[in-house]
Amino acid sequence: MSEAARERDRRMGERRQPRRSPTADESWFGAFGSAEDTQVSQYENSPEMKAKAGDSAAAPASSTSDSRLFSRQAERIVSAGQTAFDRIYRTFIGARAALGVALVLAQAITGLFGARPSLEAALISVAYGTLALVLWLLPRKTPVEPKALARVFGAPWLSTIGVDLLAFSALHMLAPGSSLNYVALLVLPVLMAGVLTPRPLALATSAAVALMLLAVAWFGGLQGSNLTQLLTQAALAGSGFFVITVLAGELAGRLAREELSARGNMEMARQQAALNRLVIEEMQDGILVVDRRGRVRAANPAARRLLAPTGMSRPAPFQLRGVEAWQGLVRTVEQAFAESSWPEAGRDVTLAFEPDAARTLRVRVRFTRHKAAQANEDFCVLFLEDVRNMQARSRQEKLAAMGRVSAGIAHEIRNPLAAIAQANALLAEDATDAAQRQLTRMVADNVDRLKRIVDDVMEVAPGAVQDIVAIDATAMVAAICSDWARSVGVKLGEQSVLRVELPPQPLGVAFDAEHLRRVLVNLLDNAHRHASGAPGAVVLRLDSRDDARAFLSVASDGTPITAEVERYLFEPFFSTRSRGTGLGLYICRELCERYGASIDYRARAAGDPHPNEFYVVMRRMPLADTEARLHLTS
Template sequence: MSRRIPQRRPAKQPAAAAERPAPESWFAALGVEQDTQIDEESRYNDGSTLPSEDSRFLTRHARRLLGPGMPSFQRIFRAFLGARVVVGLLLLGTQLASAGLGTGAPWPVLAGCVVYAGLTLATWFVYRRRAGGAGGSPLRLSRTQWLATVVLDVAAFGTLHLIAPRGGLNFVPLLVLPVLMAGVLTRRQTALAVAATVTLMLLGEAWREATRGGDLGVLMTQAGLVASGFFVIAILAGELAGRLAREELAARGSLELARQQAQLNRLVIDELHHGVLVVDRRGKVRAANPAARRIISDSGLARPAPFPLQSQPVWEPLAQAVRRAFAEGQWPQAGREIHLIFDSGLERVLRVRMRFTRRRDPDSSEELCVLFLEDERDVQARVRQEKLAAMGRISAGIAHEIRNPLAAISQANALLAEDAVTPAQRQLTQMVSDNVERLKRIVDDVMEVAPGGPAATPPVVDLTALVATVCSEWSRTARLPQDERSALRLELPAQPLGSRFEPDHLRRVLVNLLDNAYRHASGRPGCVEVHLYPDGEGVVTLSVASDGAPIPPEVERYLFEPFFSTRSRGTGLGLYICKELCERYGATIDYRLRGAHHVARNEFYLVMRREALDTGAPTLHLDT
């Protein structure tokens, strides 16, 4: 009993686990030192369970293993307590039945059965009450308590065997229960000590019978054979319990790895820009990431999984594609186009690729398939973006080389302007100066979005104060009245909203959007609307809308491409620079045509991540 029982250590490596001595019993394998803790949370190394959303694809057997059931050692201990109650009640019932038939045992045997049955029932009820007590506190059984159950059984069955008359009920087989209980619930030395105690008891009983005239050799041989059986039971029970303990410890490690992998998979899938749907053969969506829920909805997010694709008429093309894929057992590698037409009249073209889960046998079709959804506009935009990236690197190099000749032209023109005396000469030098400035702006715009080194982490700015300041400055620059006749309508939240964005860059984006909105607006009061608001959890939206004519579809698709402009003297870099600056800080910018009930229907909106404001950071104030 002096050897310390090895403590359980989480996240053991295979080599370390191989060097650790094999546990000799269930409690030893679980690292019991002073107390035996029976707690559901001990099933995993970190006391956690696999979330239900991570286990929706598990088999029934795996669900049972991962469920909130008892650990194996607790079920074994509970089974032993139940067996003791059954044995006690059977002993009591047997003695009462014998007494009713007039062949009952002496009253000490009956009294012993009554006491034993009462103690086992009391132990059972105390265990049940403590195991399911209020607050979910774990049940702790000290070594003294669980040894007392074994000692009680040995003492009770041994005493009943000694006081029972000859030819009556044989109580020796009942001693198997405490020996088996000791083999499973204690260390090997303790289990062998219990078997030795029972052996000494049997040998003592054989010697007593020999003094009464029995054959000592036969009685000792019988007692020795029975005792050897008890030793075998104790050793085998300990070995089986140790093996069960090792298997459960290995299962705990595997389940912990599965839990972590499931959390990692869910995190990766949720962060994907592509929509991911997991659909079964019946067309029921088992899992859907936020990108997929956004793609299959005309506005906002669709409801979380699970849900059937047949529940919405707009999803019927997807449901038909799934049925077709299961029927054919294959899907084109490049995917297929599927059109979704929403109730609002919006039509969305999706590029759908499918992959199937594991195949049970070569001739059967899969039970689950994974759908990867992409908006066709995003696919085309990605292709354009790749082309623009290459063109941007070339443009940046060209713009850098243009700066030096441009500076020389500007200086030469300034010298010529000093000698210009006639109006015609001054007009020519002014034309050169204007075009030089225009070329400088183009070069600056190109260099602004040129790829460079890693930028510093942008600060968290107060969007409410910054938008108010920029709009105020822009109104004064545009000479707009500062009252209800103003063409600008500003709607800001009452509380500050934070986001990571370089203030100068956000100012440039907002001024560019305001210039474009006012240029195409009617000029009436309220023709330009600026709205800042929190849009869902962790997101802030900045909207700039105008009441100008709706942008034609053939123009809309090229809005954010460089060098595309509807004005003869426009560079076509304004919205492109806005898009590049937004993507630099993890924000997005897009255009949408609002409903007819809105006065300002043309809307450009920025979606930014919301960040907590630093209370010690300086804030921007509205100039009055």
């Protein structure tokens, strides 16, 4: 394989490895590792608290946020992208540098004590120590890869194991003329080869060392020494080197497998932590993790919204104690830790933010350990839910059930109602005096009213989903306004009660023409009913906010709607009129939701001549070419 191909494989391998930003806060419970505490003296609206909250939000997440999941050493290694091979290689480089210095010092010390070392051994020791120190001190731009040490004639292998074998073999060959024994030094290159190189190359290194020892022993026997003794010593030393090679290779392989498994487990733990964090942060219920001292270690966005009268409270960690509005929550936490249990359904706690503003929360407490009641709990988890939301959800469920029943009843009423209307018409033909005609008119008026109620109920009953097509909102709104003005007797013009502002070009929206008529007529009726009757008392405006939305608003100069009435505007069967059904705005909202639109009310700023405004936000949709041409030619 060419060098370019190897470099390409290395880069591809690096891209496959998962990378992690050192500042990524992947654990929702990362605040557990923080040693700081934050004492709150006043509520969030104070300038000091706002400044602290801003600093906390602007500060980057700590790189040790996952300290509860991983050890600091593991976190440092993974964050730096360091592998076990690289760490062991650097350890061997440091050991070689230390050994080189020790060799030079040994030569110097033996000279001081009168044992004059040979000049060749001294030169080899100095040269080896210098090379080892230079390699250790040399800055690394890229880490050494295992493939580099798998080649005998590669630079990493020659500069480390090769140099060690050459230097220590030379020192051993000069040992008969020296007072030092250098055989033990050969353990370093053999051990390094067993740990960092493939097994065949490691065994070849041990074989080379064993052959060198046997050759030196044979040469010593030729010089008159005891050949048998020398060969036995060399054979035992060579066998020991083979054992070291095999054991080192097994330990290195086990270390590599453990590291691979640890990295996989850490990655899975990170993914699980990120998933838990996403789920918890998207939950509608507020979640707080609180310790015995009342310190909030973690809080999701829903909980932070519940703890503030407006907006959101500061991010965790923060202290519950010290804020007057949170005293009820503090007592709840203290009671939970004291009892080590909590009712399954929870208890209600009131947060009094201001003298005239309060929020009641349903608090459910769960503990982090599932042990006996007398166990010493360190943390508890608080699940918070606004009681108003619970009541609204219960009310919506009841309304949905009532709507299904009402739709069925309305369907059954139609036939008897038609019979009553027909019978009343026959009676009206035979009525001779004024009293009889008045009674038949009363019956007819009430039959018409019942028909309207039945139609309203059936309008919002579940049915088949219709295909959504684009309509020209500009032309449709203009036609609806003209028809409405004729029906209620309003003259259009500069002095008209109704002022209409439409865009000059066609505006395609996703809506049904008849349903848009129903919504707009209801809004115009309500606005005209409560307006003053002066010119321009009701203003209708249609425009396009962007390429995705169209905005239709109906504003009037009537008395501003109170907060008590505003909260029930779109609920069924709520009306401020004695003869109203209370289904008008509710039907408008249901019809808008069918087409991905929304309807709402907002009170304009004080001093605005039209304080009440109902607005509908519709989805833009391109018009068909035929419809656009018809609009332009009409």
